[in-house]
Amino acid sequence: MRIRLDIAYDGTHFRGWARQTELRTVQGTLEDALALVLGTRPTAEAAVATAQPRLVVAGRTDAGVHATGQVAHLDVDPEVIASLGRSRPRNGTGLDVLAQRVRGVLGKYADVTVRGISAAPDGFDARFSAVWRRYAYRIADSTAGYDPLERARTTTVNARLDEAAMDAAARSLIGLHDFAAYCRPREGATTIRTLLEFDWRRDAEGVLVANVRADAFCHSMVRALVGACVAVGRGRLSVEDAAALRDAGERTSAFPVLAARGLTLMEVGYPADELLASRADVTRARRDED
């Protein structure tokens, strides 16, 4: 039985999503909590490989990156879920009880939570069925002012940024392109992506918020795209430079890759249920990036 987990975290004190020995990661923290509740907690090193739940995730976020709409899947024994449901008949289904108990293990004001757990539709793969990911990037410039209560997820830039120029630069990058200039290269991996949305606005407090949506992102791509826009907003690059650098196709020092702090994975898009399996097959065949 495959389940879908909707996950949120403050990435500040995690070394990213992916499990690493000896380091605190989102995947490791969640898998340990799930193992405890599902009763598959390994009792010896030898048992880890078979017994440990292994989450498959839509967006493998870097150290310090946050999420409000992360999605993962996990294959579980349906009898274990049914038994959880029988253990607390007034608390909802077995999956409701699983979510409640995982939240209990994570703790009341934890920096990661499981917002919901549901039965995954046939053919669902959190990573390969996904058709798009949406990120937000938040910047407090000198116009906005700094809010200590938002500091965990907002990068501060000590200058006044021109949001109209940033928005124009962002929109000029939309479309199907080779984003090699905005990617940290990986051997044998394509850097061609479809950037579906990219725009900037100021929120009610004046904070600059980028909305960035693509079929998929290569490594550090959002933070590079946002860095180029900040260079435009400071007047160090022209609006036209953003697309010209992209078309030059090579990594450049003309703009910085911004800090993880400001970046949050907001949402992952999936096709209608009947298209999930075929979408996963297509993605798997094309590349193994997210």
Next chain:
Amino acid sequence: MRIRLDIAYDGTHFRGWARQTELRTVQGTLEDALALVLGTRPTAEAAVATAQPRLVVAGRTDAGVHATGQVAHLDVDPEVIASLGRSRPRNGTGLDVLAQRVRGVLGKYADVTVRGISAAPDGFDARFSAVWRRYAYRIADSTAGYDPLERARTTTVNARLDEAAMDAAARSLIGLHDFAAYCRPREGATTIRTLLEFDWRRDAEGVLVANVRADAFCHSMVRALVGACVAVGRGRLSVEDAAALRDAGERTSAFPVLAARGLTLMEVGYPADELLASRADVTRARRDED
């Protein structure tokens, strides 16, 4: 020369506003930063009483309470401010430079900041000229779901709360009343207050947000008012109980005083400039609470 400071903080790691020996407080942290920049940092214990800047604040918040719109005043030597302005002629006025340098001392991602510093109008007293204070209280109940990125300023209640009943109870408390039932008593201090606004709504994420505005608040009053509404929202008190308990005039265990975590001072209201001094005289004569 009197200056007005607009202040924001994440109260999590402060033992409240008021300076205390050996404990980290907002007042202590800000006064130390101001002393450093103004050049009045005491060099010996004996110098503290005279040389240390002393902030007067609109709302003396408790341990763990946050602020986005706190206001304080400070009397400074105009020559020191003028000299700060001359030291960085391209950075604005002397007060602009003061604010920039205080922020520099506090650090880039500090949990307290000075959002702005301005010359106070004649007769301005941050505490005694204030005509109202507005607080917000945020609660994530089981309908809203828990967001780790908002955990510093949101209390979690593990139940589904009835927001319509809470809003009705809140509105029933508005007006000029003796709020002794909702105050921690202080010897010789009145508990009569004018509650100007009190209502509940759910924000875009479903989080319950109380808006509470009064001429002034006695100690722990907002957290008691909010606690009574949560008891109503859980169905443990009726809507009518909120005002009936108030009119009984005695502290009760019928509802809890909620945690500081969810509470933020949003805004302080002052009268038009020409009324500042007379307002301060009236308030000073009437009581010394805030």
